[in-house]
Amino acid sequence: MSIFEYQFVKNALLVALFVSWASALIGPLVVTRRMVFLTGGIAHAAFGGIGLGVFLGVDPFKAALIFTTLSAFATGLSLNKLRVSEDSAIGILWALGMALGAMLIALKPGYRGDLMGYLFGNILMVTEGELWLIGALVIALSFISLGFWKEIIAVSFDPEFCPIVGINPRIYNTLFLVLTAVSCIVMMRAIGIILVIALLTIPVLVANHFTKDLKKLMLLSGIFGFCFITAGMAFSFVMNVPSGAITVIFAGSVFLALHVLESLFSPEERY
């Protein structure tokens, strides 16, 4: 009996497809806009949503989706208005989300759910219901990104110029943060809150070795993302280790290996 006949393997492969799709859509912009840590902050805020879900006795996944989207929305609107620097704001968002989650879960004694699964991900444990919700989110993400793509690109490249052609940078920067938040939630079950930024960055950096064009970068980083996740699944299955962690370790190794190879073969580019 081949392993593809197991339902959980089929589910996990579908999740891998959805997750790499979301990371291809959002990752290249997160990297080029240098907002990896802002994304990390948003992802960690999701833990507050998990805690809220546990505390209120509702599905933590859905609670995290709503909580994180609202956090991203609030962050986007207030980022330029706060009298603190962006990295301080990220630090606060990051720690506050985690603290809120930890406290709310502690207030609900006897919770036996899969907390480690949310923090570090476990693609082999994704339920049918979660799978379809993830799929629906990826389709919504694609639809909205496509519709507002030229505006998102414009505010990412040169927000100063945008008002002159009638585009409000604050609105579209906030929209992009919300889309980023949704993609973090899409990835949460597969890779975990703590490791989300790895999947948004490493495939992009690897793809960056082969192309500098945005469209090709998106396509290639999606392919690399899918390969990393499926390889991680296989390692996890065979070696009986956590899938999220092994995925990130594998992806990071590929990135490092490529870097070393490149510096060996083009020494003139070293500086």
Added chain:
Amino acid sequence: MEAVKLTDVWVIIDRKVVLEGVNFWVEEGDFVGIIGPNGAGKTTLLRVILGLIEPARGSVWVYGFPPEKGRRFLGYVPQQGTFNKDFPLKVFDVVLMGRLRGKGPFRGFSRQDREQVEEILRSLEIHHLKDRLISTLSGGELQRVLIARALASEAKVLLLDEPTSNVDIPFETEFFELLQSLRKEKGLTILLVTHDVGVLSQHVEKIACLNRRLYYHGTKEIRPEELEAVYGCPVDLIAHGVPHRVLKDHT
């Protein structure tokens, strides 16, 4: 007709007065340069005209409209470094951004938009660069791309922020000739700000001095005491081997 008009404009940022009672005007068809040291408020002045900063006092008009409405007549060429130069975009896509006005979500660029961009690229002699990534361009090439983007929005007035700071000196003259020809052929009005006194005096037709306060007579004349007030010390106008060019012309 006055393309741009500022009356007693004060700008205060973080409790600091950045612009102080600025009165300034640009006639249609003018070629005006504003000089001033770093931190004089030059970029702020452009941002006020573009409606990106609201003055604490005073009024700003662009073709008789407040800036939010009037900026559709303006083309902005920002200082290099204010945008992400490493962004993985091609020249053509950057210039196309000048055509974003009124597009709305879920609507792509039309064939007309693309043809217009092709034509502008040709007229600026950068058509051969259209598929190049902007990260691979030289300072001078990138400058032309930014001008192309400004022209793509059908601007009547070009606002340029330190346009020569990333251009090699031999290309400076070429760059100003380009601006002159745009002005003649397309009837553009040009306003640029720079800290480089030398370049400016040879190429523009009217000069203003700015250091929080603005000195302007609607001519190329700058009085030595005004220049001194602006730069905080007596300024020797020997620049680029053209001794006393500014003063000699008018005193």
